[in-house]
Amino acid sequence: MVLTACGSDSDSASGNDDGSITMGFAQVGAESGWRTANTKSVQESAEEAGFELKFSDAQQKQENQIKAIRSYIQQKVDVIAFSPVVETGWDAVLQEAKRAKIPVILTDRAVDSEDTSLYETFLGSDFILEGEKAGEWLVENAGEMDVDGNGAINVVQLEGTTGAAPALDRAEGFASAIEAEDTVEVVASQTGDFTRDGGKKVMETFLGSEKGIDVVFAHNDDMGLGAIEAIEAAGLEPGKDIKIITVDAVKDGMAALAEGKISFIVECNPLLGPQLMDLAQKVVDGEDVPERVVTEETTFTQEQAAEVLADRQY
Ligand code: AHR
Secondary structure, eight states: OEEEOSSOOOOOSSOOTTSOOEEEEEEOOSOSHHHHHHHHHHHHHHHHHTOEEEEEEOTTOHHHHHHHHHHHHHTTOSEEEEOOSSSSSOHHHHHHHHHTTOOEEEESSOOOOSOGGGOSEEEEOOHHHHHHHHHHHHHHTHHHHOTTOSSOEEEEEEEOSTTOHHHHHHHHHHHHHHTTOTTEEEEEEEEOTTOHHHHHHHHHHHHHHOSSOOEEEESSHHHHHHHHHHHHHTTOOBTTTBEEEEEEOOHHHHHHHHTTSSOEEEEOOOOOHHHHHHHHHHHHTTOOOOSEEEOOOOEEEHHHHHHHGGGOOO
16 A cells, blocks of 8 residues: 655655655554554654655565565655564665665664664664563562462563564563563463454463463553453453553553553553654755664553543544
């Protein structure tokens, strides 16, 4: 799917006739509430900045993103921005962009490339820190999280897309935060691909295969919401019989948190559009930009979610 947010197609290599910028944006897909909010933020911010936006949805497939980037290179856009579905395998296409002198901005997710000259900057969250925050909260609230009171906290982990930066980093951050706590153990871990349906299916499997699950750590709200459906279908009460910790803080997740079905959410901010347009303008103008721009994020308890839910934008 390729959409143009505003303006018409342009062949210019250095801006449209009116001096505006053409950005090619290769999005991961529409797998989660977070992604929908991120896409809206990028499209609205491009329009506000007066950019022509060429937008593609890769449906969570790396080959589709690579095709989209190649098409943006052919179209001679002024700047390419993309959120890589997985971390590895980007060097060849990024070399092509570099040879064509088209700057690339990584947004939301990083690539695992040794050659940092292949992109100008990376705007997005610190996913390791997000995993750490989830693990630290679990350790601090260990008494409450030990649902069956047997002194052992059995955690099942719903991982994001295999090979994606947020899946790898959140798992790493979480593992390091619980490492010193002998009572907490990840007893099973499997990918739910960041989708609600994926989270539900994996949780159904865990409920059948694992005894005494105390806690679900889901790498995003959507998988946590899918887990809630599976837990309820099994005749159990989420938030009471099994505790749930997630990442994102989209509106549906926050509603489940305020309702007591989720116990804690680490925020991952999807509203990257305004900062992305600002960085793109600077890059095209030849100004220096920082190598890394980290998004500011918070965490939410059930009480905090209840307070802010009505005003949550996404
Ligand atoms: O890369 C950000 C992650 O991707 C979000 O946490 C998740 O919901 C999305 O699919």
